[in-house]
Amino acid sequence: MQINFSKLTAAGNDFVLIDNRENIISAKDYQSLAVKLCDRKYSIGADGLILLEKSSSHDFKMKYLNSDGSHASMCGNGGRSIAMFAYEIGAAKEKMIFETDAGIIAAGIIPGSRVKLDLYNPKDLRRNIKLEIEGEKFDIDFIDTGVPHAVIFVDDIEKPDVFKYGRAIRLHKEFAPAGTNVDFVQPTKDNTILVRTYERGVEGETLACGTGIIASAIISGLKGLAESPVKVIARGGDNLSVSFKTEAEKITNVILEGPAIISFTGVVNI
Numbered sequence: 001m002q003i004n005f006s007k008l009t010a011a012g013n014d015f016v017l018i019d020n021r022e023n024i025i026s027a028k029d030y031q032s033l034a035v036k037l038c039d040r041k042y043s044i045g046a047d048g049l050i051l052l053e054k055s056s057s058h059d060f061k062m063k064y065l066n067s068d069g070s071h072a073s074m075c076g077n078g079g080r081s082i083a084m085f086a087y088e089i090g091a092a093k094e095k096m097i098f099e100t101d102a103g104i105i106a107a108g109i110i111p112g113s114r115v116k117l118d119l120y121n122p123k124d125l126r127r128n129i130k131l132e133i134e135g136e137k138f139d140i141d142f143i144d145t146g147v148p149h150a151v152i153f154v155d156d157i158e159k160p161d162v163f164k165y166g167r168a169i170r171l172h173k174e175f176a177p178a179g180t181n182v183d184f185v186q187p188t189k190d191n192t193i194l195v196r197t198y199e200r201g202v203e204g205e206t207l208a209c210g211t212g213i214i215a216s217a218i219i220s221g222l223k224g225l226a227e228s229p230v231k232v233i234a235r236g237g238d239n240l241s242v243s244f245k246t247e248a249e250k251i252t253n254v255i256l257e258g259p260a261i262i263s264f265t266g267v268v269n270i
């Protein structure tokens, strides 16, 4: 069977996006389709697969699967991508509200191929988790920004072996059984932080991770290392910003703003 797809990139995190509002694909096939279409050698190639689905209560629903086929309740870069796609195909106006498995999101299209997401509140904040891995000591702050994130501060963003330590922390018993994404953060000048992320389900470093950028900005705020709105430079070099309100350790009014581009559209055999 041939289906239409779009390829989108949001700060270098890239996705295959399929309009499945007419249910041309059964949800039971999402996992195998994600593995197939995200393969960078034998198919289109991407960090994840996004399905645009019908919603009875909002403009649309977003389903997200990682390139290894695992389902994730949310994807921050994917959220900006599906908003841009929905606007471009006329499935939504420039201001829209859509459903994700992590909660409801209000999105707005901004001139210059950028999108603003107004998100649900993060949860499960856990401060100062101390881990020792292969002789290295880590002081971790954990927060779920739609998906789980372990956030680690470093002096030099180039130093950490993101794959080695990201994978070890991701699979640590502290975060079992589902594991976590792992973000390495270097605060710099002008209220700007640099972020690198080992992404669960991609099982490697991506050029950006939207929920990880949100997690890193919020923890930077809680540690007094930055203040809202935090400027973030992703690993791919793109600029994003995260604003939020903190009261004690309750985080609200989380907004992620950043790029989202439709790279190309095509037809693929599935």
Ligand SMILES: N[C@H](CCC[C@H](N)C(=O)O)C(=O)O
Binding pocket: 013, 047, 048, 066, 071, 072, 074, 075, 076, 077, 078, 147, 148, 181, 199, 200, 201, 202, 208, 209, 210, 211, 212
């Ligand atoms: N890999 C993540 C989901 C995608 C998150 C990332 N691509 C983003 O932009 O937030 C997980 O399984 O928790």
